[in-house]
Amino acid sequence: MRRLSDTIVAPITGAGPAPVAVVRLSGASAWEIAAQVFTPWPDRPVSHRAYYGLIAQRDEGLALVFEGGRGFTGEPAVEFSVHGSLAAVRSVVDACLEAGARSAEPGEFTYRAFLNGKIDLIEAEGIRDAIEAKTELQLLQAKLLRSGGLSAQVREIVVALQKVLAAVEASVDFSEEIGDLDRDAAAIRLRDASAKLDSLLATARPGRILRQGLRIALVGRPNAGKSSLLNALVGIGRSIVTEVPGTTRDYIEETVELGGVPCVLIDTAGLREPNDPVEAEGVALTRRWVESADVVAYVYDASAGLNEDDAELLRQIDRELLMIANKTDLRPGFRAPDGHIAVSAKFALGLEAISRWCEAFSDSDLAATTPLVQGRHEPHLRRANEAVQSSLEALFASVPDDLVAVGLFAAIDELGRITGESADEDMVDRIFSDFCIGK
Known part of the structure; x- marks a missing residue:
């Protein structure tokens, strides 16, 4: 339980060792505690001024002072800049604890900034x-x-x-x-x-993709080169690639940045009539991945072309479809049909076209210029719009x-x-529970 009357302390930089680290002390007694930790403490500290001295009797550094209402948390605060060794950081934190502070909980600095009106919940997110x-x-x-x-x-x-x-x-x-x-x-x-609510809701999908990743299921008949394509896109030999159809019997998942967009690539079992119970389970799992994916990348062998089996599989897919003709190195002069992307996973050719497709599909230009709705916001926006329609x-x-x-x-x-104006305490606690210590 957060006690807002406490003065709290924690490092606000990453775990060391590092050249420099910063420890924040925030709360009503921050200046009084800092006077016990930092030498020489000024008789009349001036907000936003840095003072040089000895910290915790062990290390020289700077004390940056903030009066109430003018720092990140909105409380009186002092930020100590010290050498970034684990021992130096620990000595500052321990000295503050001994002088009356307590360790900050995860997200507590930002939580106090929210309660003091410095930021709202969206800005905290x-x-x-x-x-x-x-x-x-x-x-x-x-x-x-x-x-x-x-x-x-x-x-x-x-x-x-x-x-x-x-x-x-x-x-x-x-x-x-x-x-x-x-x-x-x-x-x-x-x-x-x-x-305007509809316009905000329209950004929910690109917002989800940006934060959670564009989920792309690599689907196709066995030996179309799905695993080789995943390996080429990821750049590591993550999937088992052989010349034997049906090698991938479960699924492989990798995250890679394509066109600036985080993409979750799911390499699935080849779709065909299974030969054994293990392969049957892999094929069933593939169909479930198709249902949950944002995009189905249908990979086929360009040297063999599409056939009636492919056509039947494509008729069963009701997701956004990206057609990829693989193994073009086996068919010199191959021209992909309109809307298809021609690649050679073996020689990493044509992969930039997949990146451009992902960038366009994910509205990445919008993400660079427009704030996007998050998953937490979407249901509230929908209910607000329904309520507005009810009043209309x-x-x-x-x-x-x-x-x-x-x-x-x-x-x-x-x-x-x-x-956050009408958010209940449980909702606020859930949001800040995702934060790390020091924020």
């Missing part, structure tokens, strides 16, 4: 995403969230709904003074709010004005759960 980013696009997207772009869009919708709600409540409470509700004007505002219907139904307000209250509450 942006901080978490920046820490966990593995690709440049993920890092750019985290920056967009931290800068408040998505928060501003959500709040703009909330303000519009609040204006309609105020008009509805005024028409109910002061109908004799101001007259009836202007239902046409209210409907215009609500339709505009609904359109009530506007032109034979119902009292105050019934229009029911949907508006619900929509505003759902949007507040995204930014």
Whole structure:
């Protein structure tokens, strides 16, 4: 249980050893504890000024001072910059603990920043995403969230709904003074709010792909070169590749960045009538992967071409389809049909075309410029939109004005759960439980 009255301490840089490390001390008693740890502590510390001295009687370094309301957490704080050895960092933390601080819990610095109004929940998620980013696009997207772009869009919708709600409540409470509700004007505002909610929801799919990866199932008849293609894309010999059809009897999963997009490649068993129970289970598993994939990359042997067996398998696939003609090195002069990508996994030829396809399919240009909705946000946005539609219907139904307000209250509450204004404690705890110590 977080005690907000405590002063907390933790390293905010990665685990050493490193040339430099930073330890943050934050809370109401931060300056008093720092005065016991840092020598010489100034008589009148000035916020945002760095002081040089001896820290924990063991190492020289800097103490960067923040007064309440002006640092990351919104509390009085001191950040100690010391040599990045494990011993140096540990000595600073131990000295602060002995002077009255306690160890920060995972995400507690960011949690306090949220409670003190320095950031909202979306911006906190942006901080978490920046820490966990593995690709440049993920890092750019985290920056967009931290800068408040998505928060501003959500709040703009909330303000519009609040204006309609105020008009509805005024028409109910002061109908004799101001007259009836202007239902046409209210409907215009609500339709505009609904359109903006639809626009946000349209970013949910590229947002999920960016954070969780584009799931691509490599599917095709046995010996089409699916495992060789996965190896070529990943760059390591992860799958077992032989000339014997049906080698991959289970599935292999690898994550690789293609066109700036994290892609989860799933190498599956070849689709055909199985020869034994083990292969049958692999084929059944392939069909399940097809159902759960974002994209099915259907790999076929360019030297043999597509046949009726391929056509029958393709008729069974109802996912986004990427056709890949492999083994083009066995068929000189091969020209892939329109929409197909020609590759030679053996000689790593044509793979850049797959990267470009993944980049275009995933709307990576959008991810670099527009804050994308996260999985946590999507259900709240959908319920908010449903509530707005309910209020729109009530506007032109034979119902009292105050019934229009029911949907508006619900929509505003759902949007507040995204930014944190109406989020309950359990939701907030779940979000911050994903953070590491020091953030």
